Amino acid sequence: MKELIKKIKSDQNLSQGAEAYLFSISKEKTFSKGEVLIRQGENVNKIYFVTDGCIRSYCIDKNGKEHTLQFAIKNWWISDYIAIHNDESATLTVECLKESSVIEFNAKELNKMFALFPEYEYFQRKLLERHVVSLHKRILNQLQLTASERYDLFLKQYPDIEQHARNYHIASYLGITQESLSRIRVEKSKK
Amino acid sequence: MKALQITKYGDIKDSLVFNEVNKPTIQANDVLIEVKAAAINPIDKSIILGNLQGLIPIPFPSTSAYDVSGIIVEKGAEVNNFEIGDLVYSRVPQEQMGTIAEYVAVTSMAVSKKPGNISFEEAASLPLAGLTALQSLAHVGIKENDVVLIHAGSGGVGSFAIQYAKAKGAYVYTTTSTTNVEWVKALGADQVIDYKKEDYKTIVKNADIVFDTLGKNYTSEAFEVIKKGGKIVSVVGPLDEESAKMFGMADYKLPEELAKLVDAKEASYKFIFMHPNGAHLGEIKSMVEDEKIKPIIDKVYPFSESVEAFAHLATGRAKGKIVIKIN
Numbered sequence A: 001m002k003e004l005i006k007k008i009k010s011d012q013n014l015s016q017g018a019e020a021y022l023f024s025i026s027k028e029k030t031f032s033k034g035e036v037l038i039r040q041g042e043n044v045n046k047i048y049f050v051t052d053g054c055i056r057s058y059c060i061d062k063n064g065k066e067h068t069l070q071f072a073i074k075n076w077w078i079s080d081y082i083a084i085h086n087d088e089s090a091t092l093t094v095e096c097l098k099e100s101s102v103i104e105f106n107a108k109e110l111n112k113m114f115a116l117f118p119e120y121e122y123f124q125r126k127l128l129e130r131h132v133v134s135l136h137k138r139i140l141n142q143l144q145l146t147a148s149e150r151y152d153l154f155l156k157q158y159p160d161i162e163q164h165a166r167n168y169h170i171a172s173y174l175g176i177t178q179e180s181l182s183r184i185r186v187e188k189s190k191k
Numbered sequence B: 001m002k003a004l005q006i007t008k009y010g011d012i013k014d015s016l017v018f019n020e021v022n023k024p025t026i027q028a029n030d031v032l033i034e035v036k037a038a039a040i041n042p043i044d045k046s047i048i049l050g051n052l053q054g055l056i057p058i059p060f061p062s063t064s065a066y067d068v069s070g071i072i073v074e075k076g077a078e079v080n081n082f083e084i085g086d087l088v089y090s091r092v093p094q095e096q097m098g099t100i101a102e103y104v105a106v107t108s109m110a111v112s113k114k115p116g117n118i119s120f121e122e123a124a125s126l127p128l129a130g131l132t133a134l135q136s137l138a139h140v141g142i143k144e145n146d147v148v149l150i151h152a153g154s155g156g157v158g159s160f161a162i163q164y165a166k167a168k169g170a171y172v173y174t175t176t177s178t179t180n181v182e183w184v185k186a187l188g189a190d191q192v193i194d195y196k197k198e199d200y201k202t203i204v205k206n207a208d209i210v211f212d213t214l215g216k217n218y219t220s221e222a223f224e225v226i227k228k229g230g231k232i233v234s235v236v237g238p239l240d241e242e243s244a245k246m247f248g249m250a251d252y253k254l255p256e257e258l259a260k261l262v263d264a265k266e267a268s269y270k271f272i273f274m275h276p277n278g279a280h281l282g283e284i285k286s287m288v289e290d291e292k293i294k295p296i297i298d299k300v301y302p303f304s305e306s307v308e309a310f311a312h313l314a315t316g317r318a319k320g321k322i323v324i325k326i327n
Helices: A004-011 A014-026 A081-085 A108-116 A119-145 A148-157 A167-174 A178-188 B042-048 B120-124 B127-138 B156-167 B178-184 B217-225 B242-244 B256-264 B278-289 B301-314
Strands: A026-031 A036-037 A048-053 A054-061 A065-073 A093-096 A100-106 B002-006 B016-020 B030-040 B067-075 B087-091 B103-105 B111-113 B147-150 B171-176 B191-196 B207-212 B227-233 B268-271 B297-302 B321-325
Touching: A004 A014, A014 A108, A036 A048, A048 A108, A054 A167, A065 A167, A081 B278, A100 B171, A108 A119, A119 A148, A119 B191, A148 A167, A148 A178, A167 A178, B002 B301, B016 B301, B030 B087, B030 B120, B030 B301, B042 B301, B067 B103, B067 B120, B067 B297, B087 B120, B087 B127, B087 B268, B087 B278, B120 B171, B120 B297, B120 B321, B127 B156, B127 B207, B127 B227, B147 B156, B156 B171, B171 B178, B191 B297, B207 B217, B217 B227, B217 B256, B242 B268, B256 B268, B297 B301, B301 B321
Parallel strands: B147 B171, B147 B207, B171 B191, B207 B227, B227 B268, B297 B321
Antiparallel strands: A026 A100, A036 A093, A048 A100, A054 A065, A054 A093, B002 B016, B030 B067, B030 B103, B030 B321, B067 B087, B087 B111
16 A cells, blocks of 8 residues: 555655545455456446466457456556546456456545545546556557567567466457467567 | 257157247355357257266266357356356266256356456367367376377377376377378377278387277277376266265176286276366466367357257267357
């Protein structure tokens, strides 16, 4: 929690009251590998800030296949924002790929922060901007880069991920088949 | 709920009927699966024809088939390894047979989460054939560089066994007919023997393991191709004495001819009767997710055409598994 407060304070001042409120609405939790934080189809009202570990969000299509949306490592936020924003049941499953520590927030209580502590709004807006930038980059990369280039960027972004993520997690994140991922890896190992 | 039921022993078209039946109720250790897909196997056909009524008698009517994939919608009080909403697959135990239905109750011990990278249809195709191959080859301790002969490489069990043996690093011989040679090679077999053109006994020498999926003369012939001290594992040949004891036949002796062959080659002979096992399905899940094993489907039928699916199975010409999409 201290790390998160430090991170917020690096962007702007946080009043003592806001800091106390953040403490009061958060819970530090540790989940083991394979534990599910949000399950597709169930109600969702939690947002997680990852302090350690690796967490994956994915959707399951009507045929039962998984498609990875996001990997969250240290200092990343993860939840099902579609469900929270639309106030509907979860469209994603959020699962730990290794033992992970998080700070868990109730989404509604976190939203109250805006009214109670206007200074927090700046942090939240910056956070949202970074999130939009990350999504835009992901879409543009998908549109204009080769699978091999996308894989290179992915490894830069998540240097240790291959220790925890299965091949099909990564392949589905990159939007390629597992065969293509294997081929790309073989080609890279030859260079 | 709707279910495809066996109403009597006999011809497939005369014995299978769609019935409206009660949704199954679960026991403390069961999960209730909303069925997405079921798969059919030769044993399902044999049960309908009445060929197994001595070994596996069934009450009438009984819902057909064992292989299933779907979503857990209810769980018993003592189930703590699954949650409602989990996507799972299973080869259900005999007493819970009946996967060609909208719901099936299954003991959680026989269930595993399905592989995440394949569809419900593909997942349903794996359990029975996969468990048969895994339990057979694991029993004989297949390992890197073992030379193994797998009969009938294009069958449901054979095609899985080839991939499993290759994943373990073995050198794989397999037999198949001319039309399937290339297809079986693509599964990873090192040497494919076209039994219509070649005699496998002149090609395979000193094998460490023979996986006998054909029985009859193939069981005794296996001793001609194994090395001294080799291992034969069969899913269709005569029972071995240990397996016979499990079936309550304490005085059973291995047929004399077979016993002599075992002695002469200082070999081991083991009959494997596949048993439902969720942990083994978990191993298969990992191997599928790592693409060491790929499900092979011949055709997917809609629920309403389940009887046609059985007619296709009866031709014996399917390459890979026959799956029924339930929901």
